[in-house]
Amino acid sequence: MVENLLQFYELFKELREEPAIEELRLAVCRRWAVPENIAIRNACNEQMVMLTRANAPIPQALLIESGADFLLRQAVVVTCTVIESFFWDSLRENVLTIVRARRRGADESLRGISLTLDDYLSLENYTEPDERLRQIILKNFERRTLYNSESIDRIAEILTVHDLWGRVSEKCGQNPRNIRRNLDELILRRNDIAHRADRPDTDEKPSANVDSLSLRTISYPWVNTRISTAKSVVVAADECIREAIQRLERQLRQAREQKLAQQTLKKDTSES
Numbered sequence: 137m138v139e140n141l142l143q144f145y146e147l148f149k150e151l152r153e154e155p156a157i158e159e160l161r162l163a164v165c166r167r168w169a170v171p172e173n174i175a176i177r178n179a180c181n182e183q184m185v186m187l188t189r190a191n192a193p194i195p196q197a198l199l200i201e202s203g204a205d206f207l208l209r210q211a212v213v214v215t216c217t218v219i220e221s222f223f224w225d226s227l228r229e230n231v232l233t234i235v236r237a238r239r240r241g242a243d244e245s246l247r248g249i250s251l252t253l254d255d256y257l258s259l260e261n262y263t264e265p266d267e268r269l270r271q272i273i274l275k276n277f278e279r280r281t282l283y284n285s286e287s288i289d290r291i292a293e294i295l296t297v298h299d300l301w302g303r304v305s306e307k308c309g310q311n312p313r314n315i316r317r318n319l320d321e322l323i324l325r326r327n328d329i330a331h332r333a334d335r336p337d338t339d340e341k342p343s344a345n346v347d348s349l350s351l352r353t354i355s356y357p358w359v360n361t362r363i364s365t366a367k368s369v370v371v372a373a374d375e376c377i378r379e380a381i382q383r384l385e386r387q388l389r390q391a392r393e394q395k396l397a398q399q400t401l402k403k404d405t406s407e408s
Contacts, residue, residue, distance in 0.1 A: 137214055138211050138214050138215050138218070138363055141207050141208075141210055141211040141214065142207070142208075142211055142359070142360060142363070144204075144207050144355070145205075145208055145211075145356060146183065146356070147183055147184055148181070148184075148204045149181065149183075149356075150181045150182070150204075151179050151180070151181045151184075151186070151194075151197050151198045151199055151203070151204065152179060152181065153177065153178065153179045153194065154178060154179070154180065154198065155178060156176060156178035156187055160178075160185070160187070161176055161178070161187070164187050164299075166175065168189075170189075174189065174190075175189070175190035176188070176189060176190070177190060177193060177194055177345045178187075179194050179198070179199060200348060200349075202347040202348050202349060202351075202353075205347065205351070205354050208354050208355075208356060209329050209354060210333055211359055211363060212322060212325050212329060212359060212362075212363075213324050213326050213329055213330065214321055215322065215326075215362075215363050215366050216282070216322060216326040216366075217309065217372070219282060219288075219319075219323075219366055219369070219370060220282050222370050222373070222374070223282070223288060223291045223292075223373070224291070226291070226295060226374075226377050227294060227295060229289055230295060230377070230381050231270065231273050231294075232270050232273070233381055233384050233385060234294065234296060234381075234384060235273065235328070236384075236388055237384035237385075237387045238296070238384070238386050244273045256408065282323060283323065283327075283407040284319075284320050284323055284324075285301075285316040285319045285320050285323075287298065288300070288319070288369075289372075290377075292373070292377075294378045295377050295380055295381070296383075296384065297373070297376045297377055297380045300373065300376065301315060301316060302366050303342070303367055303372070303376050304368070304372040304373060304376070307368075307371075307372035307375065307376075308369070308371070308372050308388040309367035310365065310368065314365075315365055315368075318361065318362045318365040318366075319362070319365060319366060321362060322362040322363070322365075322366060325354075328352070333351070333353050334351045335350060335351055335352070336352055336355070338359060361383070369389050
């Protein structure tokens, strides 16, 4: 979806309305099988020519200066939502494995989980111990907004992924400091868009860069660079998380095998 938003921006940017070339207008009328004197609106830019019937007007927002910039802002919002969903879903799907494998060695945020009486009573419907434990943990980890790259650090630590940014840097070939800076700037811009419609702060200088709609200026290169960074982070982090969880799952298998071997040895000893 993010790629589509950027493609639409490239398609619609700097769209302007002007009279259609007569030969083109007549050809479109023949294609539509309508009278040649029907009212048609035309808009174009360096990438495309758009002709519509008068009863299907071209959105005015696309025809003003910086009118297509809303697509860039939407791409910023969607990208941050994807990042949040990825990390929180990774935690939700793997938290039980983490607790089983690490036990008292699990992250402090897992060891310090508390449970109210209402929470306890609401869990009585879960007969499976594993599912009950999962629900207890998830009640303490409701999906929430990522405010900066440090929020990602916290989730990565819980997932037993250490030195996330160094490992991401190795996999995507970017400097860790640049990766974090790009993500922080992207998340901060998302917050500005969500809370202030991307308008400047009231305490900013009047000379702050704004567009024709009095919004902060935004550009395709700025957005595309940070979205590319975010995509690289998610791809690399997914690999790091899978490696960490596979390591924990191996530990659990080995523990089960050792327990089974001990039980078998104990049984053989008692029978002899």
